[in-house]
Amino acid sequence: MRLAVAALLATLGVGAGATSEPVLTARDWRETHERAILDEFVELLRIPNDGRDLVSMRRNAEAVARLLGRRGVQTKLLETSGAPPSVYGEFPVPGAKHTLVFYAHYDGYPVEQRHWYTGDPFRPVLMSGRVEEGGQPIPLPRPGWPSDPAWRLYARSAADNKAVIVAMATALEALRARKVPLQSNLKFFIEGENEAGSPHVAALLKAHRSTLRGDAWLLCDGRVHPSGQQQLIFGVRGFAGLELTVFGAPAELPEGRYGGWAPNPAQQLSRLLASIKDDSGRVLVEGFYDGVAPLSDSEKQAIAAIPDNDGALARQLGLRFTEGGKLRLPEIVTQPSLNILGVSAGAVGADAREVIPSSATASLIIRLAKGMDHRNTIDRIVEHIRKNGFFVTEEEPGDDVRAAHEKICRVVRQPGYNAMRTPLDLEISKRVIAAVEAARGPVIKIPSLGGSLPIAVLQDIVRSPAVIVPIANDDNNHRAANENIRLQNLWEGIETIAALMAMPASESGSD
């Protein structure tokens, strides 16, 4: 088996040299320890991990710390008052000049139990395949017996993101047991607030800035390509959110009596929103696009190499036309966008009443491209609102403010953060790509996701480049009922992480 894989790697043109050794080591270790790995995984999944339950969250953190501790990682809990602790771990390697920080999260998306085929999201069930395709519950394989790679383990956080924690521990255990030499110090940062938007992560990173520094952060979260091909993601867009409320009279007014006389805040808000973005999706706020970093040649090449799925995706989603001109989606999401998440004023449908609303509210979200600053961006939008004749306030306007200004808009800013886009041609990027390709063959390199990730603040605080290394199957139902991990993805994840842990100190070392 081991020889066959080595031959396959050779066929794929992947060097079976230094970098493939950790992969093969991890595979061999896994093949002889599947039941033990699954037992440890199931035990971790049994601990409920809804982030609002701080008692359970601490049990999770302690379990994660024990799991890493058993592999020789020196762990401690980083505490934040009123929030789940983060697990920090160090595995120093004598003589290593480089440091890699592995990120994962142990919290899970809140569950809706009634939608789970398996009944209890915290009672993991091994299934012979996808439930939708006839998968049936099966017992865990007996120790020493092989599993079928198509089997799936169903449980909350099976994919997002406890599989990664188990993969990290197993990879390190295999490398240590087989004495594969490591060339980087390893650090671990495993948080418990990811699904809640990591509200304390910035404070925590600031408090432990030097501890958490590394040559690269490897964010082991997300999903591989739907085709099963490995992908590496080098960035996410930044985030800025704001809520606009335009105020009319202090109370709703009878529309018949005053229609044509009393101004309507829903109309004012509509005109304001219309002024912000044109029909093609272009944001009309002055200076909005200023400073957007152009794509590098290697980013352009990476985008060109991403399989073109736009047409099929648009049909699948039911989009009849798209914004962004002729750009393909992988490039569009390297650009900023602004969207209305919601608008609310008065009532519609059967609830509509013949009144002029007293206020109108819209929630806006901005995805920032690299080179934009989230605070400046909101400032520019506020300036745009002012140019449209509004007095801008951050508070509910009192009588004095109402008396002094004709058009009033309250702006409530959400905490934001900037985009993160690690250059593909950084030395560390190249090393990460080489290590992962040694494990998984050619990877899809994505300069940026469209979404945002609060952990992206680490670049500004810790000043470490970061790469997202997903291992979960694309159809894992993350954040939904019936979340599951395909065993093969877990097995491959162990190999990928082993390859990263053991990667050579410099790119030249891998040749």
Add this chain to the structure above:
Amino acid sequence: MRLAVAALLATLGVGAGATSEPVLTARDWRETHERAILDEFVELLRIPNDGRDLVSMRRNAEAVARLLGRRGVQTKLLETSGAPPSVYGEFPVPGAKHTLVFYAHYDGYPVEQRHWYTGDPFRPVLMSGRVEEGGQPIPLPRPGWPSDPAWRLYARSAADNKAVIVAMATALEALRARKVPLQSNLKFFIEGENEAGSPHVAALLKAHRSTLRGDAWLLCDGRVHPSGQQQLIFGVRGFAGLELTVFGAPAELPEGRYGGWAPNPAQQLSRLLASIKDDSGRVLVEGFYDGVAPLSDSEKQAIAAIPDNDGALARQLGLRFTEGGKLRLPEIVTQPSLNILGVSAGAVGADAREVIPSSATASLIIRLAKGMDHRNTIDRIVEHIRKNGFFVTEEEPGDDVRAAHEKICRVVRQPGYNAMRTPLDLEISKRVIAAVEAARGPVIKIPSLGGSLPIAVLQDIVRSPAVIVPIANDDNNHRAANENIRLQNLWEGIETIAALMAMPASESGSD
């Protein structure tokens, strides 16, 4: 007392001739029958009249028919399947060449019992004054004993609109008992669906078109001026309503992943709404103002004579600026208006989620000026929507429609009707003004209210001019808890209606 009033009328310059006789007759009758009038009123108010309770509604209709029948009116119930019956009554006057139709309604606005000081809205309570000013419950006056005009009867529909029914019956009874000659046939149309927007009134008017014809309809509803001065209202604005829904993808989309690529229906709707009306309140739909009837000289004079309360009203309502340029509110409401009653897309505030909404909806209301047609007006708005690039449909778009059109807007039309504005210089208008002024002194003449009244369809169907003759005190809490009628308003209402019932056949006859 009778002579003193005649002297007062003379002082006010009101002719104490033919027209004052019915007023003085009604007053004298009322003064000697107050307890009997109140007993009959209380009995009518005791019958619950929430329009959704058809059993109670029929009891009301039958009580109203009996009340009129006792005064020699020939009554019958006009039935509509699934709706409360309307009470129709005729009091033919031999030799009369003219016919007056008195309108009222016996249904009441749905009650919220817990807000009533008196406990049960259908257990009328006489109070020594406004509850907010220290009014206390008092027993009904003993027969023959006078009441205090400041006393108020608290009950649902005490003001809106059962007081009018009692006033009509009492006025007719007084005129008949004292043998005051009538010069007009009298008809009565008392409906039970006013508070529900009179959904069947058009069908009923059509079915009984010739029966319900008259030289004038006198709509005895609404409130006198806050100063206590009598007002006559010659019109209401028409009504058109529509709901717009703009469609995006069939499902909500992850905003991060697709922001900048997937179009946002909330943005499209905002731009559409912005295109409909400018910042000054001017409607930008082509042809919207076409055909609006100019004010006549007598309407302009009437408006100029209305006390100017705009500044104080704007301050009271908390309006910081107003639409309509330099026009005063009584003139503004003779013009059309368009307002957003509500907008809804996605969610705002704590409920906001990072998704692109799949649709966005707005409810619009149009108040039509005289000369506009409600169907044409909606047609013009639909045309405007088309010009803005939307495919317009009346139904939820299916896959085929979605596939064929980029921008889709569903338009749902509500049943509408045109404005009603009876010219002030019609012969019948002058006669109504003269009769009411004989009872109440100089009246405020309002060419149009801002609101709409479904019964306004009568002008198109029955082709009778109409004038609104309110009797209730302005502070009657109509449509709210603690509705009440000030006894003096009831007493004056009896006199006003007596004056109208007995008004001369032509204006010259009153000199």
